Amino acid sequence: MSTQPNMTIERSSVELNKEDFVSDQMVKWCPGCGAHAILSSVANVFPKLGYRKENIMMVSGIGCSSRFPYYVNTYGIHGIHGRAAAISSGVKIANPHLSVWMATGDGDSMAIGGNHFIHIIRRNIDINILLFNNQIYGLTKGQYSPTTPMGSVTKTSPQGTIEHPFNPGELVLGAQGTFFARVVDTNPRLMTEVMFEAAKHDGTSIIEILQNCVIFADKTHDAVTNKEVRDDRQIVLRNGHPMVFGKNRDKGIRLKGTRLEVVTIGENGITEDDLLVHDVYQQDPGIHLMLAKMAYPHFPIALGVIRSANYPTYDDLVEEQISYAKENGKIKNVDDLLNSGETWEIK
Amino acid sequence: MQLTGTLFSDTAALAGLDLATFPDYPAEIRAPHNTVAGVSGFQVHVGAKKIETTGDQCDVLVAMNPASLKANLKWASPGATIIVDMDAFEEIAIKKAGYSVNPLEDGSLANYNLVKAPITTLTRASLKPLGLDAKSVDKSKNMFALGIMYHLFSWNFDATYAFFDKKFKSKPQVIQANKIVLEAGYSFADTVEALQSVYQVSKAAIKPGRYRNITGNVATAWGFLAAAERSGRPLFLGSYPITPATEILIELAKHKSLGAKVFQAEDEIAGICSAIGASYTGSLALTTTSGPGLSLKSEAIGLAVMTELPLVIVNVQRGGPSTGLPTKTEQSDLYQALFGRNGECPAVVIAASSSANCFYYAYMASKIAMEHMTPVILLTDGYLGNGSQLFQIPKVAELPDIKPPIAEPNDPDYKPYKRNPETLARKWALPGTEGLRHRIGGLEKEDVYGNVSTDPINHQKMTELRNEKVMRIANYIPDQEVIGDKEGDLLVVSWGGTLGAVQEAVEEVQKEGKKVSFAHFNYIMPLPKNTSDVLKGFKKILVCELNSGQFVNYLKMTQYGHVYRQYNKVQGLPFTVSELTGAINKTLEEK
Numbered sequence: 009m010s011t012q013p014n015m016t017i018e019r020s021s022v023e024l025n026k027e028d029f030v031s032d033q034m035v036k037w038c039p040g041c042g043a044h045a046i047l048s049s050v051a052n053v054f055p056k057l058g059y060r061k062e063n064i065m066m067v068s069g070i071g072c073s074s075r076f077p078y079y080v081n082t083y084g085i086h087g088i089h090g091r092a093a094a095i096s097s098g099v100k101i102a103n104p105h106l107s108v109w110m111a112t113g114d115g116d117s118m119a120i121g122g123n124h125f126i127h128i129i130r131r132n133i134d135i136n137i138l139l140f141n142n143q144i145y146g147l148t149k150g151q152y153s154p155t156t157p158m159g160s161v162t163k164t165s166p167q168g169t170i171e172h173p174f175n176p177g178e179l180v181l182g183a184q185g186t187f188f189a190r191v192v193d194t195n196p197r198l199m200t201e202v203m204f205e206a207a208k209h210d211g212t213s214i215i216e217i218l219q220n221c222v223i224f225a226d227k228t229h230d231a232v233t234n235k236e237v238r239d240d241r242q243i244v245l246r247n248g249h250p251m252v253f254g255k256n257r258d259k260g261i262r263l264k265g266t267r268l269e270v271v272t273i274g275e276n277g278i279t280e281d282d283l284l285v286h287d288v289y290q291q292d293p294g295i296h297l298m299l300a301k302m303a304y305p306h307f308p309i310a311l312g313v314i315r316s317a318n319y320p321t322y323d324d325l326v327e328e329q330i331s332y333a334k335e336n337g338k339i340k341n342v343d344d345l346l347n348s349g350e351t352w353e354i355k
Numbered sequence: 356m357q358l359t360g361t362l363f364s365d366t367a368a369l370a371g372l373d374l375a376t377f378p379d380y381p382a383e384i385r386a387p388h389n390t391v392a393g394v395s396g397f398q399v400h401v402g403a404k405k406i407e408t409t410g411d412q413c414d415v416l417v418a419m420n421p422a423s424l425k426a427n428l429k430w431a432s433p434g435a436t437i438i439v440d441m442d443a444f445e446e447i448a449i450k451k452a453g454y455s456v457n458p459l460e461d462g463s464l465a466n467y468n469l470v471k472a473p474i475t476t477l478t479r480a481s482l483k484p485l486g487l488d489a490k491s492v493d494k495s496k497n498m499f500a501l502g503i504m505y506h507l508f509s510w511n512f513d514a515t516y517a518f519f520d521k522k523f524k525s526k527p528q529v530i531q532a533n534k535i536v537l538e539a540g541y542s543f544a545d546t547v548e549a550l551q552s553v554y555q556v557s558k559a560a561i562k563p564g565r566y567r568n569i570t571g572n573v574a575t576a577w578g579f580l581a582a583a584e585r586s587g588r589p590l591f592l593g594s595y596p597i598t599p600a601t602e603i604l605i606e607l608a609k610h611k612s613l614g615a616k617v618f619q620a621e622d623e624i625a626g627i628c629s630a631i632g633a634s635y636t637g638s639l640a641l642t643t644t645s646g647p648g649l650s651l652k653s654e655a656i657g658l659a660v661m662t663e664l665p666l667v668i669v670n671v672q673r674g675g676p677s678t679g680l681p682t683k684t685e686q687s688d689l690y691q692a693l694f695g696r697n698g699e700c701p702a703v704v705i706a707a708s709s710s711a712n713c714f715y716y717a718y719m720a721s722k723i724a725m726e727h728m729t730p731v732i733l734l735t736d737g738y739l740g741n742g743s744q745l746f747q748i749p750k751v752a753e754l755p756d757i758k759p760p761i762a763e764p765n766d767p768d769y770k771p772y773k774r775n776p777e778t779l780a781r782k783w784a785l786p787g788t789e790g791l792r793h794r795i796g797g798l799e800k801e802d803v804y805g806n807v808s809t810d811p812i813n814h815q816k817m818t819e820l821r822n823e824k825v826m827r828i829a830n831y832i833p834d835q836e837v838i839g840d841k842e843g844d845l846l847v848v849s850w851g852g853t854l855g856a857v858q859e860a861v862e863e864v865q866k867e868g869k870k871v872s873f874a875h876f877n878y879i880m881p882l883p884k885n886t887s888d889v890l891k892g893f894k895k896i897l898v899c900e901l902n903s904g905q906f907v908n909y910l911k912m913t914q915y916g917h918v919y920r921q922y923n924k925v926q927g928l929p930f931t932v933s934e935l936t937g938a939i940n941k942t943l944e945e946k
Contacts, residue, residue, distance in 0.1 A: 018787075031794070033806065065786050066794075067632065077794045078807065083786040085635055086796025087628065088658050094593075094625035098632025098640070099786075101616055102591050106636070106786055124628075127621040330611045337612025342581045345610065346748045350365060350514070351567040 014134065014210065017059050017107050024055035031081040042193030042219035043072060046138065047079055049199040050109070054082075056200075057107065057207050065106045067096040069116040072147050072221075073140035076111035090121025093128040096135045104134070104323045107207065113140045118154040118174050126183040131322040132211040136203070139176055139216045144225035162224075176216045177300030177314065181293045187213035188300060189313040192233050193220060198244065198311065205313050211321050232309050241304050245312040250283040253308050260284075261299075261307075268298050270307060288316040356419070359497040360397025361743075363504060366514045367401040368568045368745060373561055374401045375710075375855065376743045377409035377929070379682075390451060394426040401508075405561070408855035409742065411931035415507060417500045419443060419474070421452035436468040438503055440496065442475035472543060474499045481539040482532055491529070495536040502540020512537060562747065569746040571710035571739035572602035575643075575669060578717025580613055581749075583639045585718075586725055586757035590615045591638035593629035595622055595648065598681045599737040600671035603643040623651035627668065631655060634664040635795075637761070637785035639721055643669040646688050647678065649732075650695070656730055657696045660821060662795045663772070663781050665724035665731075665759070668702075669717070672736040672852075674927040683927025684738035686851055687902040692732045693880055693909065699818050701825040703731040704880035706851035710744040716877060718754060725759040727828055728780040734879075736852040736901075738929050759783055765790035771805030778831075779824035826881050835883035837892075839865060839872030845943055846893035850876040850906050853930055857899055860935035869943060876906070882913065890917050897922060897942045899935060920945075 029051045037043045054064060064082040068074035070089035077084030083106075087095045092110050100108045117125040117139055128135065144162065145151040152162040152169045155176065159168040180188045187209040189202045199217070206213035218229045227234075232241045243253035243261065251261035258273045260283040271278045290296065296315040303309060339345045357378050364376045377398040400410035412432040418424035420443040431437060441459060449457050458464060459471060478499050482492045505512065516534060523529040569577075583590035592615070594604040608617040616638070620626040627642040634640035644652065649670045659666045672688045674680025692704045703723055707716040713735055720733040762769050762782040771793045772781050784791040793805060801808035802816055837846070838861065849857040854875050861873040874889050876882070890896060890910075898907035899922040907921045922938040924930060 060787075060789075062787050062789055062792060068796075070797075077796070081792055082794075083635075083792055084794035084796075085632065085662070086794065086798065087631075088654055088797050091624060091628040091655065094620065094628035095632040097618065097620075097625070098591065098593055098629030098634075099636055100632075101618055101629070102589065102633035102638045102640075103636040103786060123621055124625050127625070326616060330614060330616070333611035334614070339610065339612050342577070342584045342613065342751045345577060345580065345613070346567075346751075347565070349567065351565055351748060352368070353563075353565055354561050355563050 014107065014207070017063050017105055019058050020060045024061055026051045026055060028061055029054045029081050031079050033078045035079050036075065037072060038223055040222040041072070042142065042217070042221070043076070043140065045193045045196050046140065046199065046217055046219070047076065049196050049203060050080060050138070052196075052200050053203040053207070054080075056204060059107050063106055064109065065099060066109050066111065067092050067099060068111040069113075069121055070147070071113040071116045071145070073111050073113040073138075074116060076138075090116055090119070091124060092116065093121060093124035093135075093137070097128055097131070097133050100133050100135055100323050101326055104327060108135045110135055110137045111140070112137060113146075114143060114153045114155040114176070115145050118176065118179070122154075126179065129180055129183040129185045129212050129214070132184075132186055132319055133322045134210055134212070134324075136206045136213045137215065139214055140219045141176060141216050142219040142221040142225055143173075143228045144221050146221050146224055150224035156225075175301060175303075176214070178297065180214045181297045181300060181315065185214060185315065186211040186317045186319050187313070188216070188296070188315045189214070190216045190218065190300070190309070190311050192218045192229065192242075192311065194233055195311075202313060205316065209316050210324070211319060232304050241308050242311050243302075243308040245286045245288075245299065245310055245314060247286055247288045247313070250280050250285050252280065252283065259308075263295075268302065268307065288313050289318065290315075291317050293317070356395045356397055356497060359501050360399060362501060362515050362518060364399045364401070364743060365518070365568055366505070366510050367399065367508070368566070372401045373406040373745055374399060374568075374743075375406045375409045376400070377738060378741050391422045391426045391453060394423045396423065396427060398430075408859055408929070408932065411933050415504065417504070419496065419500065421449045421454055421458065424458060425452045425454065431467060433466055434468065436470060436507070437464060438470045438472060438500060440474035440500070441471040442473050470503075470547070472499075472503065472547075474540075477539055477543060478536050481535050485528065485532055485535075487528065487532060491532065495532050498533050498536040499540035499543070502537040502542075503544040505537070506541045506544035561745065565748045566745050567748055568743050569711060569714070570602065570741060570743045571707065571713040571735055572600070572671065572741070573606050574711055574713035574746060575707070575717045575733070575735060575740070576603045576606035578714040579607070579639065579641055579667070579721060580610060580615065581714070581751050581754060582718045582721030582757060583615070584613070584751055585754055586639060586721070586759055588637060588639040588725065588759060590641070591618070591630060591633035592616070592641045592643065593618045593620050593626040593633065594641075594643045595620050595626045597623070597645045597648045599673055599740050600643045600645045600648070600669065602740065603669060603671070623648040624655060627652040627655040627666075630666055631659055631662070631664060634659070634666050635662075635786070637783065639667075639725065640665065641667045641669065643671070645671050645673050645681075646675045646691070649688060649691055653696050656702060656732075657698060657700050658797045659730040660696070660700045660702060661797050661800065663728045663821075663824075665728055665783070667717070667720045667724050667731050667733055669733045669735065671740040672734060680927040682737065684736045684852065684929060685901050685925065685927060686734075686736060686853070687905065687925065688734065689879070689902065689905040689909065692734055699822065701822045702880070703727070703729055703825055703828060704734065705731060706734040706877055706879055707739055708851055708854035708875060708877055710739050710742045711746040713739060714746065714749075722755060722757045723828060723831070725757060725783075726780065727778055727824065727831075728760065728783060729825060729828075734851055739852045761785065762788065762791055764788050770803050771795060772800055773803050774820070774824075777827075779820060779827060829881040829884045832878045832881075832883060834885045835874055835876065835889050837872050837874050837889055840870065841872070841889075842892040843870035843872050844893070845869075845871045845895045845897060845939065846890065847871060847873045847939060848876070848896055848898045848906075848910070849900060850879060853899065853901060856930040856932055857935055859932045860930075860939060863932065863936050864939050871939060871943070879906075879909070887914050890914055895920060895942060897939065899923075899930065899938065901925065901930065
């Protein structure tokens, strides 16, 4: 694991700062929307990557989240609903020397774009995906989404939803994801840290951002993000560290049989040594999946980088095949091709 | 059967003949054996004159079982030689094909030169010494029929042997078996009296030059590779397999040594969207599909229109609507290509008209897309795509220039939607270039600056600009040609894949001294500038197309003041020359 972002992307000869990435467009998200904090974290992390600013590209689909490219001064495409992953794939395959970032939401990527979402992950194309999960359709004004908790009353579920929601982490790991992280919009420091880790990862990186929609799903994540209770209901995972959490740092996660369990340090003879130690690089996704699935009230929700496994990327393999073919192929130009095989002269 | 047809036509080409082929096969990979619907056919037209079509009626019909006889007898000309595998005419197979009695024995084929060859028996007997399994032996039956054909046309085995040696390199026994059976078929024909009238086809009068045989789908793929090389833009194809367009995807996937990047997407939408992403980064971006796939791509074509990015969308048309007739040909997606999108959404529409000129029109579609910063829909069809034709090999350096309007680094005047005053094309600013960072997307754009805009006056202006940009392409395409006099009693009009049949029909009636001329359209949107001038020289206009009248209605919308008549066929099959001459003569007689 390198400590540097992707070395095939050209580096900036001058030091950049946040202002280099501020666009001249007015930011039109509602006051108090969690997206503002995400934008600020992105503007903080881009200069730290060290890339030339011209080599960063943002792609999005449709929804509140997807206005993102207009607000960051990079190259960018605001695409169509659900298709950001497909557009990003084309961008990265065509030009692997770009650092590609995708802004999307729970409607854009879990519903209409679900197909592209699982396939970009399966292919492991080197793209950083910011998945804004506010558990609601905001831009169309308050219909339930594939991540809305079951039973929620929304404009299209006046008696409560009767659908089982997706847990994005489960979907990512089910699609053979190599990188999955989760953050909350109220913790910009962790957000910036995780975004940097995502950039360093070669392959598709998904960052699920638990985001608050002040208008249509206010406090939807409150049970785990509220200041009063969050320390007891969140665990920030750090590679190589035992899984400790709680206001008094006295709780932990251990493996009992084939399942995870919350324990209290000091009770029943339990010490830190009994706790699971987080291994983000573990190839086997078994523990990562259990961590991604942890939910209130039985468990704290897992934040930070949950999985960062090393697998070849699609974009690297494309380049390898092309350079092999160029070196070994007999057909060097289109004239060679036109004259290959059976041809004959007519006089 | 498809392989046998290909071997026959390649050998014909080597004998110096012009040719056109048309494989006609069922949608199923293993279609029910011995049924009429499951018949796999391959039609070849060879000749000493220029071949425009695969022919209406055949002089030789090979039927390997009762079902294929039943399905194809209607194409045999009176007195044609019909070669059948008599071993396959067993009671069950005869019934399954829908015959009540054996057609070989009831006298119904009395007007043909019927050759009853015991193909199965003789194939098995000739291969007995090799000790192959029964399945492998029966697979070689088609080669027996091919051997009979080679005798009929007095051709040698050289090309076919070379093919066997290459194709089955690692299976010497298969090579040996195929050669033995081919020769057995030839010897059989040599000995039976029924085949004494050998067809002698002399060499065709073809323009001198270097030639090859090519299918429309391969020609399309190669046209794109040539355009990528000439423009210096890397090729990117995002595509999802669909009949009958898949061969373009397969062909381009072979050419990584030319730098072609081919992405087999998870669906049609991802195919076009990945191409749009690649286009933004500066690739010659392509997506290939057939009718239903084009429907799925509609929204994304709108994105390419709004973002004014170059993109070529190939639609190898098939019978529709819905899944329709996947392996049959039709021209019924013209409306979809012209109008099938939300909003006012103009895109260029071009149609190839022969298997060989798919190369040229794929090249021109790429040139127009990149130089005018617009999506281009290239229409071919199953008949052109699967069919093959002699192709005079061009030199890439002699093809027209392609000069995409790429923005220079730090261009102080660069604005995302600032246009070239002549073409109205905006500049192509590629990620990675210093000083050109910009964002584009599907929301309406502010004129010049490209920022998101909901201003009413701006929206109307941009709508008009997008349309005008496409219409001005008429200044960069050739004038519409007319074959025959510029004035007369009747102008026959057609477009796309029907060129060969319509041209042959017109030439036939012209020979009879009738004042009939012919205009075949390749550039559909925009139409050539002189279209109205061409149409006004004639008393009557007859528009022939393989749909219910889509091009004629488009002409009525755009070229008014003319009286149009139409001749239409929607059967999943190409036109025959005789039905067209019938329609032309009928139109001439009408008041």
